[in-house]
Amino acid sequence: MAQQLDLLQSGNIIPTALHVEMEQSYLEYAMSVIVGRALPDVRDGLKPVHRRILYAMYELGLSPDRPYRKCARVVGDVLGKYHPHGDQSVYDALVRLVQDFSTRYPLLAGHGNFGSIDNDPPAAMRYTETRLSPIGFEAMLDQIGEETVDFTDNFDGSQQEPVVLPVQLPILLLNGSSGIAVGMATNMPPHNLGEVVDGLIALIDHPEIAEEKLWDMIPAPDFPTGGEIVDLEGVRETYRTGRGIIPMRGIVHLEVLQVGKKRKRDVNALVVTELPYQVNKAGWIEKLADLVNDGKIVGISDIRDESDRQGMRVVIELKRDAEPEKLLKVLYKKTALQSNFGAILLSLVDNQPRQLSLKEILQAFLKFREETLTRQYRHELTQKETRQHSVDGLLLALNNLDVVIEILRHAADGTTAKRQFQSELGLSEDQADAILGMPMRRLTGLERQKLEQESQELAGEIAKLHQLLGDRHELFKALKRELRSLKRKFADPRRTRLPDLKMAKPQPVSPHTTPETQPEALPKKQRQPRKEAEATLTLLPQLTATSHVAITASGEVYWGNDDAGLLAEEPSIFKAQLGKKDNLIVCTDQGKAFPVAIADLPYQEQRDKPQLVDLLPDHALRDNHRPITQFLLPDNLGTYDLLLLTAQGRIKRLPAIELEGFTSRGLSLIKLKDKDSLKFACFVQPGDRVAIAVSSGRVLYLPVNDQEIPVMGRTSQGNQGLRLRFSEKIVACIPCQRESEIYLLSEEGYGKRLAAHSLRLGKQGDMGNHVMRFESKTDLLLSLFVAGEQDALLVKDSQGKLESVALTKFPLAEKDSPGQKVLKLAGGDRLTICHLSGI
Numbered sequence: 001m002a003q004q005l006d007l008l009q010s011g012n013i014i015p016t017a018l019h020v021e022m023e024q025s026y027l028e029y030a031m032s033v034i035v036g037r038a039l040p041d042v043r044d045g046l047k048p049v050h051r052r053i054l055y056a057m058y059e060l061g062l063s064p065d066r067p068y069r070k071c072a073r074v075v076g077d078v079l080g081k082y083h084p085h086g087d088q089s090v091y092d093a094l095v096r097l098v099q100d101f102s103t104r105y106p107l108l109a110g111h112g113n114f115g116s117i118d119n120d121p122p123a124a125m126r127y128t129e130t131r132l133s134p135i136g137f138e139a140m141l142d143q144i145g146e147e148t149v150d151f152t153d154n155f156d157g158s159q160q161e162p163v164v165l166p167v168q169l170p171i172l173l174l175n176g177s178s179g180i181a182v183g184m185a186t187n188m189p190p191h192n193l194g195e196v197v198d199g200l201i202a203l204i205d206h207p208e209i210a211e212e213k214l215w216d217m218i219p220a221p222d223f224p225t226g227g228e229i230v231d232l233e234g235v236r237e238t239y240r241t242g243r244g245i246i247p248m249r250g251i252v253h254l255e256v257l258q259v260g261k262k263r264k265r266d267v268n269a270l271v272v273t274e275l276p277y278q279v280n281k282a283g284w285i286e287k288l289a290d291l292v293n294d295g296k297i298v299g300i301s302d303i304r305d306e307s308d309r310q311g312m313r314v315v316i317e318l319k320r321d322a323e324p325e326k327l328l329k330v331l332y333k334k335t336a337l338q339s340n341f342g343a344i345l346l347s348l349v350d351n352q353p354r355q356l357s358l359k360e361i362l363q364a365f366l367k368f369r370e371e372t373l374t375r376q377y378r379h380e381l382t383q384k385e386t387r388q389h390s391v392d393g394l395l396l397a398l399n400n401l402d403v404v405i406e407i408l409r410h411a412a413d414g415t416t417a418k419r420q421f422q423s424e425l426g427l428s429e430d431q432a433d434a435i436l437g438m439p440m441r442r443l444t445g446l447e448r449q450k451l452e453q454e455s456q457e458l459a460g461e462i463a464k465l466h467q468l469l470g471d472r473h474e475l476f477k478a479l480k481r482e483l484r485s486l487k488r489k490f491a492d493p494r495r496t497r498l499p500d501l502k503m504a505k506p507q508p509v510s511p512h513t514t515p516e517t518q519p520e521a522l523p524k525k526q527r528q529p530r531k532e533a534e535a536t537l538t539l540l541p542q543l544t545a546t547s548h549v550a551i552t553a554s555g556e557v558y559w560g561n562d563d564a565g566l567l568a569e570e571p572s573i574f575k576a577q578l579g580k581k582d583n584l585i586v587c588t589d590q591g592k593a594f595p596v597a598i599a600d601l602p603y604q605e606q607r608d609k610p611q612l613v614d615l616l617p618d619h620a621l622r623d624n625h626r627p628i629t630q631f632l633l634p635d636n637l638g639t640y641d642l643l644l645l646t647a648q649g650r651i652k653r654l655p656a657i658e659l660e661g662f663t664s665r666g667l668s669l670i671k672l673k674d675k676d677s678l679k680f681a682c683f684v685q686p687g688d689r690v691a692i693a694v695s696s697g698r699v700l701y702l703p704v705n706d707q708e709i710p711v712m713g714r715t716s717q718g719n720q721g722l723r724l725r726f727s728e729k730i731v732a733c734i735p736c737q738r739e740s741e742i743y744l745l746s747e748e749g750y751g752k753r754l755a756a757h758s759l760r761l762g763k764q765g766d767m768g769n770h771v772m773r774f775e776s777k778t779d780l781l782l783s784l785f786v787a788g789e790q791d792a793l794l795v796k797d798s799q800g801k802l803e804s805v806a807l808t809k810f811p812l813a814e815k816d817s818p819g820q821k822v823l824k825l826a827g828g829d830r831l832t833i834c835h836l837s838g839i
């Protein structure tokens with residue numbers, strides 16, 4: 001003990017005032033929290049934990065085209081290599097990167113239970129699986145490397161980790177961020193990718209652009225859960241100063257429901273389909289029920305949550321004497337159906353927290369992107385110049401082949417030969433090494449031509465890189481091309497409505513959906529900033545038939561203003577409401593689409609009605625194009641993809657926005673292999689399911705997502721969607737929902753229906769479900785379809801006889817049953833064609 005006291009008295013103690021030590025230690029702690037945990041970097045928009053998760057997954061090779069890996073493995077790698085904190089905190093951060101209701105553009109894709117908007121907890125990390133999403137890989141990690149960004153030691157110096165990721169999009173604005181540091185906090189709202197890219201390009205073209213001009217291109221945040229921004233004053237304040245209050249509302253419409261078991265009666269109901277961002281649906285319903293039970297909200301008789309995988313639907317039944325408009329105002333006032341988003345645009349700039357305006361965030365990203373592109377191009381230039389130097393040496397050696405062979409023949413060893421190459425041929429050390437490592441096949445004439453061609457290509461690439469590095473204007477042109485390419489791949493329509501912008505969800509007109517069944521957008525009253533908005537509700541209207549285009553079972557095409565006139569002569573297999581300015585899009589078996597102007601169609605009173613094929617351009621007729629389907633474009637193409645399936649089973653999704661504005665020359669939809677042809681084309685949305693039927697009675701039931709049916713460009717062939725056995729052919733491809741009923745019909749007239757949810761979800765390349773057992777060995781499946789209540793089936797047999805079949809004849813049956821005879825055929829006759837009529 002005495003020895004210990006001597007040590008303390010030896011002059012090693014530095015007297016320090018307690019308040020000074022507390023201030024210094026607390027500031028160091030605060031900056032550690034601010035920089036190392038709570039605030040995102042303005043450059044890549046990530047906090048350290050998110051950056052480390054993404055980089056660890058990149059190192060594990062979890063790209064979008066690789067299998068999923070257990071989240072526990074990912075969390076373990078992150079903890080062991082880069083982030084020595086609690087495993088639950090890392091897993092919570094990973095889960096948020098997967099949740100599409102928390103993140104506008106999820107950077108990770110997941111398999112398993114990752115929680116819900118009801119605040120349900122995710123499954124344990126040992127049960128869930130993850131990998132990088134396409135946008136997370138291509139827009140954030142595709143260019144990773146020491147040549148583009150700086151790397152630093154990890155916590156124990158055993159690994160290197162990136163200081164920042166070389167992102168190609170401003171993730172800080174796209175996905176937003178929230179975090180509480182010491183004495184400060186950030187709460188970035190998410191935005192729409194297409195709008196942000198437009199703003200970046202405008203800022204590149206006009207660096208001094210006024211903030212108000214940027215607001216025209218980026219009008220407001222775009223939250224993943226949709227909803228509605230009540231007024232834009234708070235948005236403008238946020239974009240101008242970096243801080244503001246953004247009022248949001250859920251989306252509500254009024255429906256008239258029929259309730260009661262024996263005596264049906266009409267009841268008004270408010271139906272909530274979207275909630276403000278970060279509002280817990282289950283908690284909101286519970287709070288609303290408590291207010292009703294306590295008598296603080298009157299006029300509500302029942303509350304039901306009818307949400308499913310297709311979307312949110314909370315039904316609030318009203319009492320008979322309740323006024324919907326007044327009750328809606330009460331819901332806005334007393335519940336989170338209307339709430340405020342407190343925006344704080346705070347992020348790290350040069351490791352210092354700064355509150356930025358919208359323009360300053362975009363400028364900071366462009367500055368960072370210019371730096372990373374410059375570093376990348378310099379690295380590429382160094383590599384190509386080094387390679388060109390070696391190729392020039394190889395060509396010089398080939399031009400002096402006798403001298404090279406003579407040196408090699410008489411040299412005592414490789415070092416001697418290397419020195420002689422340098423002295424006699426004037427080669428550098430690297431060129432001499434390249435010659436010594438040159439295989440004998442490089443001495444042939446063909447290899448010489450390859451080297452000369454490579455040298456020319458390298459010279460062109462080097463000149464282009466010098467131009468990019470020497471001309472800032474060219475560098476930004478390349479950056480704009482990159483931004484537009486990413487926009488084409490990943491942009492989607494705005495989800496959050498604005499006060500002066502209707503954003504009804506459109507429904508495409510196809511052979512299975514009709515204008516009469518499509519909901520019309522509810523009109524929204526113009527809202528004034530800083531004033532309480534009026535709560536206006538309108539009953540969902542039923543559209544009336546005014547003008548239609550129709551295609552009959554025999555292929556005749558006409559249009560007119562009288563629905564009855566269209567159905568007088570022959571049932572139509574396709575009918576849609578239209579305007580004279582609309583184009584009918586016709587897809588052909590050769591993988592192309594052609595527009596047919598409605599104004600060019602003959603009026604229904606004309607006697608000679610053309611066939612659909614006759615309306616194609618002359619060059620399409622010369623090339624023997626055969627129509628396979630037709631449709632009108634929906635109002636908002638960005639929410640849809642066009643699913644394409646070929647006769648050989650290749651499948652892909654094409655962004656429907658590609659169909660906008662093409663000319664009569666046609667548009668290539670898919671690249672076809674020899675002897676293959678386009679068989680089916682239909683509109684789908686992410687979250688839908690697709691049933692593909694083959695003649696042997698198998699059905700492959702696929703989810704519409706990037707894993708099973710990826711989005712591809714127009715020039716791609718697609719992936720092999722299903723395997724066909726010998727003599728099998730594809731007979732149907734239809735989008736459907738889990739609650740749909742699927743009808744099946746065989747060539748010998750047997751039919752049945754079954755519930756879609758009874759089918760096992762398959763994967764790309766699977767054999768599918770066997771859903772039809774045939775009574776006869778010669779029978780085959782003719783078609784599979786989903787029908788509405790008003791539809792009837794129109795069939796044609798091998799003798800050309802046309803007949804209508806009521807869908808009520810189709811029994812509900814199991815997968816292994818043959819169904820029952822729905823149509824009697826003469827001996828030897830078979831059904832050849834079937835269509836839905838009356839649609």
